[in-house]
Structure formats: C-alpha cells, structure tokens
Amino acid sequence: MDGAQFLQVLIIGLSQGCVYGLIALGFVLIYKATEVVNFAQGDLMMIGMFIAFTFLNVLGMPYWLGLMCTCASMALIGALLERALIRPMIGEPTFAVLMLTVGLGFILRSFAGSVWGADPKSIHNPFSGEVLRLGEVFLGFENIAVMVGTALVCIALGLYFRYARIGVSMQAASQNQLAAVLVGISVNRVTLLAWALSAGIAGFAGVMLAPVSLIDPQVGFIGIKAFAAAIIGGLGSLPGALIAGIAIGVIEQFAQITLPTSLATASPYLVMLIILIVRPGGLFASVQRKRV
Amino acid sequence: MAELLSVQNVETLYGPIMALRGVSMQVREGQILALLGANGAGKSTLLKTISGTMVPKKGRVEFQGKSIAGTPPHQIARLGIAQVPEGREVFALLTTEQNLHMGGYVRERADIAESLRRVYALFPALYVKRASQAGYLSGGQQQMLAIGRAMMSSPRLMLLDEPSLGLSPQLVSEIAETIVKLNREQGVTIMLVEQNARMALDVADYGYVLENGRIVMENTAKNLSDATDIKEFYLGMKEQGVRGRRRWKQRKTWR
Ligand SMILES: Nc1ncnc2c1ncn2[C@@H]1O[C@H](COP(=O)(O)OP(=O)(O)O)[C@@H](O)[C@H]1O
Ligand SMILES: [Mg+2]
DSSP: OOHHHHHHHHHHHHHHHHHHHHHHHHHHHHHHHHSOOOTTHHHHHHHHHHHHHIIIIISOOOHHHHHHHHHHHHHHHHHHHIIIIIGGGTTSOHHHHHHHHHHHHHHHHHHHHHHHOSSOBOOOOSOTTOEEEETTEEEEHHHHHHHHHHHHHHHHHHHHHHHOHHHHHHHHHHHBHHHHHHTTOOHHHHHHHHHHHHHHHHHHHHHHHGGGSOBOTTGGGGHHHHHHHHHHHTSSOHHHHHHHHHHHHHHHHHHHHHSOHHHHHHHHHHHHHHHHHHOTTOTTOOSSOOBO | OOEEEEEEEEEEEETTEEEEEEEEEEEETTOEEEEEOOTTSSHHHHHHHHHTSSOOSEEEEEETTEEOTTSOHHHHHHHTEEEEOTTOOOOTTSBHHHHHHHHTTTSOGGGHHHHHHHHHHHOHHHHHTTTSBGGGSOHHHHHHHHHHHHHTTOOSEEEEEOTTTTOOHHHHHHHHHHHHHHHHHHOOEEEEEESOHHHHHHHOSEEEEEETTEEEEEEEHHHHHHOHHHHHHTSOOOOSSOHHHHHHHHHHHHO
C-alpha cells in the first residue's frame, strides 16, 4: 500500500467512523441520563434516513432544509418515544427497559418496511460523485461532508453542555440525581431532552450516511458497531464514544483490505473485546459512578 | 412570628420500615430551628419528607399554608425550600461556579449574579476555587459549596442536614457563623439537623428532639441546653454515679 492509497483508505474510514461516532453519542447521551442503553439507536438512524428520503426525494425539499427538517422531526420522535414508552417504565427493572428498546427496534424496522418498502433507496444530495483531488488522493465530497458535519455537531454539543444552562443541568442530573432535583432540575425533562437529542443526532447521522449507503430497513444494524464504540469509549463519555467510533471506522476499513473478509467484518467486535479485557471500564471510563 | 412550615402527624416509610411515626412540628418565619436526635432517629427522613424526595404515607406538610406533600421535589425547590443534603452531594465533575449556577437553576439568569457575589463574599475560598472541579475540593469547601448552592436559589427556608459532619472544630464554628449570618442578614429561615447538639443549640432559637421516629421534646434552645436529658445524651455532660440506670430510665420515659 503506498501513501496515497493509505490516505484514501484513512479518509473513507474516518468518514464512516464519524457516522459510528454520531450514533455512539446517542447511546451515551441516553445512558448518561437514564442508565439504560437504547438498543434502537441504529434503527432511529434508519428512520431518519427514510424521513430524509421523504423530505428530499418525495417532497423535493432543498438539501439543507431537508437536513434540518429531518433532525427536527427525529428530535420530536425521540421526545414522543420517551413520553410514550420510557417514562411509564420509571421504577421498572433496567432489564425490562432494555428489552423494551430491543422491541422498539423490531417495531421501527417493520414500520419502515411497511411504509417505505423493502427495496433500497438513495436520496438526492449535492455531494454524490463530486470529488476533490489532492495529488493522487481523491476525496469524495460526501466523505468530506460527513467529517465537517460531525465536527460541527460535536462543537455544538460541547458548547451546549459547557455553557447552556439546560446543558449543564443535564450533566448535573447525570452526576447526582438527588442534588439535581433538590436544586429544581426535573429529571423527567432531562430524560426527555436526552432522547430528543440522541434521536436528532441519529437523524443527522442518517443524512450523513445516506450518500454512501443505500437506505433499507436493515441499515440500522450498523448501530451494533456504534454500540461497540460506545462501550469502548466507556459508555459514560461523549468524547470517548466519538473517538472510539472514528477509530472503529478506520480499523474496519484497513481490516477490509488487509484481512480475510470474515475477520474484517468481526474487527470492530474484536477491538471491543480486547479493550474490555485490558480496560474493563472502557478507555474513557468516567471517574465516578453516577449516584442516584 | 408567622408559621412558615408545618408538619402534621407525618408517617414516612422505607419499604416496611417506618422511619417517621407521626411527627408534628412547626417552623416559624425567621427562626433558626434545631432538630436533634441520635443516629437513625429519622432526622434526615424528616428533611427529605419536607423537600419532597420522600413522600409521606400519612399526614400533612404545609409550606406557607399550602399542602406540599406529594409535590415533586424539583417543584418544591421552586417554592423556596432549599435542602443542603447529608454528605454535601456536590456535582463532582462540574466546576465550583457551575455548581453555584445550578443552585440558581430555578431563578432568572439576571437575578443570580447578586447571589453569586454574596456567596463568594461569604466563602472567599470558593471564589479562589471557582474554576476547579467540585470533586477535588476539600470536605470543608464542599460543605461551603453545598450551602452556597442552596443560597443561590434565594430560599425562604433552608434545610441543613448535618453540615458539621466530619469537619474540624474550626470549620464547624465557621459554618455556625455562616448559618447565623444567613439568618440575620438575609432573613433565611433555617432548619438545622445536627448530631453536634452543642453547635446547633448555640445558634438555634428553638429545638425539637427526635427519637425513633417521634418528637420526644421541644423547647426553646436555651431551655433545651439546660435540660438534664439533653445535657446527658447530646451534650456529653454526664451526671456522676448512677449513669447506666438513669439513662435507661429516661430513655423509657421518652417513648
Ligand atoms: N435507604 C433506606 N432504606 C431503609 N431504611 C432506611 C434508609 N434510610 C434510612 N433508613 C432507616 O430509617 C431510619 C431513620 O433514618 P434517618 O432519617 O437517616 O436517620 P438520621 O438522619 O436521624 O440519622 C433509620 O432507622 C434507618 O435505618
Ligand atoms: Mg441523617
């Protein structure tokens, strides 16, 4: 492999990893707020892709408007799911809530299948086929878009959690629920926001992924790789999830050109296993456990 | 003095364990009230029942004449009750200043600047540490932060759960001074739970003694300090001679 080829693979890996990272952020956001893993996170992204398809291809919206409408609709869907499914489960065992999210994944997949059909779709976007040539390296516009988009989302999230009062209150609630309610923070509201945010980000990830992947009801299964990323990152760390997601994307791309296919497919999980053996808490395990 | 808080025949349970067995008490506007009692007497449970983190099975809790039993704690915080919980419970990964900002969560942003200035004036150590993560503060500083955070909501009533626990005598008297200042200068009504009865009775106007989930005594702080039972069991001043027998007898009469 020469330098140009290396760069080429690296860039594809990075952009794929950004998508994993975005979905992993959703896992972590919900986990931090509720200590529950939402196994339907990947399927939320899939729904986001179909909604984007509807806005862009069916309704013919301009790309940027469609992107924003997709994120907003997904945030709304996330909030509704929290109200309808998760809030009634307060006080139930964590395991029951986990199974509920697994079930939600099934429902979302069959819902998508019956509304949009099972045959793969793609969405209109301004990037497809455009390339930026740097010497011998070809950068697909869609790959650049994913990376820039992910960077923007992360900056926005960083500012939100550091400076916005509501963002700080989400951190506070996840660090110490008792103290949070005593200062007047509504834990229900924090949970609702966490679901809205992670579904909104899943929608964004879906739109970013769409130019490089076909859309069908099964596409959400890449959420499993994002889950591996969230675990590697420590499940409680947003930067950890993002970095681990990007790392998995890169490792996967290099594995695909250097290893036999079966091993390459398993590479994200192998990485997860190794990390868990070496550091059971994940790479960026948060310093303290949440107190309830 | 008008009645600010009233608790009537409250029973609060942890599963099958009844931690409060029909407690009635009042807090008057402007008062510093001490709540004394041995470990496990139910003091924290009473505070939690007032702040809404526990819901009483029976009885009434009224704040400014309105019933608040069963109201979610984050809404009770909005009514003007701030609890400084046992063990400080700071937001460990937030900075000192973020912790204080969260204390003012229920207020308009514009209104909290003045409170922040007051907290820093009262606790200069917090100003020095304003950008540090709260988890790295010393025990005493964390206690100041917990009190400062409660001040940020500009409460009518502040509930303090064992603020002197684990602090050096020097710090205990600082905390005691702070409590008096808050009360005199800012008109905050205070309900102070303490095992350190000396400190509590020094600052308080009035006091209740809780034993096994029941109020067994109430009086002015001065009279409580002079009462033989209190001297023996809470202030550590033992009478000569018949100690063992006497203690047993008096305990019996309290139930
Ligand atoms: N989380 C809990 N679960 C079960 N019982 C508890 C719990 N917290 C306190 N108790 C019981 O309730 C009683 C009162 O406790 P508490 O209010 O914490 O006492 P205090 O603050 O006066 O030391 C004690 O007998 C204690 O064992
Ligand atoms: Mg206690």
